[in-house]
């Protein structure tokens with residue numbers, strides 16, 4: 001298991017105004033799985049992703065990544081653990097606009113070892129998302145769809161155990177969104193990369209390994225199969 005979420009609860013605030021954003025959430029993810037997280041607005045999807053991404057701590061319960069209980073790590077240990085084990089793609093790409101596309105990816109390299117390979121690795125990734133002709137452009141001179149593809153490369157450059165994406169197609173037109181989805185799925189297959197993706201648009205993704213639906217802070221799980229067409 002690359003991820004184990006065990007009885008995770010998250011309460012925001014205290015007393016009368018407390019919000020129980022996650023209630024006894026338990027599930028696990030195997031290496032190489034493509035997992036979608038769905039549910040309506042305010043159901044707790046981002047809170048769940050923030051817990052898994054070690055951006056915030058659960059009020060109760062445990063998150064294990066690669067078998068390591070992250071609740072036992074100090075805040076300092078958590079940041080270096082996050083840098084080496086997790087990659088993030090958000091709704092907006094947040095590229096550094098006065099750097100080139102290639103520089104944005106190279107400079108996201110956080111693992112110290114074998115850094116002479118960072119440039120080579122970044123070029124390979126950018127080619128694999130079809131951006132070989134955009135690498136030397138400044139990041140503010142490319143389209144939103146292209147910027148999200150750069151964001152995928154930036155998330156993958158550290159070879160993370162899990163890539164977490166929170167509505168990565170949320171700001172894209174339907175054609176760019178479709179390209180993005182196909183790229184995420186092909187990275188999953190080609191690299192055996194584990195993905196956990198929050199989306200409003202479950203149908204667009206087609207068949208996946210698992211779908212987790214969040215409703216009012218509780219989850220239900222199903223196999224991410226498309227309903228077979230009856231003949």
Ligand SMILES: Nc1ncnc2c1ncn2[C@@H]1O[C@H](COP(=O)(O)OP(=O)(O)O)[C@@H](O)[C@H]1O
Nearest residue numbers: 012013019021040041042043044045046047048
């Ligand atoms: N930092 C916060 N402080 C207080 N309440 C929050 C905070 N973040 C989220 N919430 C509340 O937790 C619930 C789940 O929010 P969120 O995880 O953002 O849902 P989703 O991503 O599914 O739209 C909502 O009721 C939201 O208002």
Ligand SMILES: [Mg+2]
Nearest residue numbers: 045046047166
């Ligand atoms: Mg959200």
